[in-house]
Amino acid sequence: MMAETCGICGGDGRIANSFGNTTTCPSCHGSGRRSDEGGLRDVTKTKASHHRPTNVAAVVEKQTWPATLEGSQLANEIRASATVSNETKAKLTREIIEHEGSHGKCTQTFVKKIRKQIRPPAP
Numbered sequence: 001m002m003a004e005t006c007g008i009c010g011g012d013g014r015i016a017n018s019f020g021n022t023t024t025c026p027s028c029h030g031s032g033r034r035s036d037e038g039g040l041r042d043v044t045k046t047k048a049s050h051h052r053p054t055n056v057a058a059v060v061e062k063q064t065w066p067a068t069l070e071g072s073q074l075a076n077e078i079r080a081s082a083t084v085s086n087e088t089k090a091k092l093t094r095e096i097i098e099h100e101g102s103h104g105k106c107t108q109t110f111v112k113k114i115r116k117q118i119r120p121p122a123p
Contacts, residue, residue: 070106
């Protein structure tokens with residue numbers, strides 16, 4: 001049983017480009033016979049490190065309490081308030097955390113705004 005000739009190099013075992021460079025055929029590896037492997041051999045991504053995802057972001061812990069001194073004091077005032085519901089306390093604490101994230105600290109205007117929301121209703 002005769003093996004078929006390579007379809008890439010025509011059985012020569014060498015291929016040439018338009019510049020005149022010649023090299024062994026990547027399909028038959030120079031034997032001139034069609035290989036049973038099924039064409040060109042892919043040698044890329046053979047290392048285990050190539051199979052690891054490279055764009056995985058680090059898991060960031062969600063902040064649950066204000067980071068600055070002013071924010072912590074304001075959050076403690078909110079927590080101690082008896083006139084505000086638990087949902088409102090959680091919402092205001094998240095608002096403090098978001099404000100710190102965008103501004104870096106709690107401004108006096110923001111502190112006044114939050115204190116106005118936790119103030120007991122007027123009789």
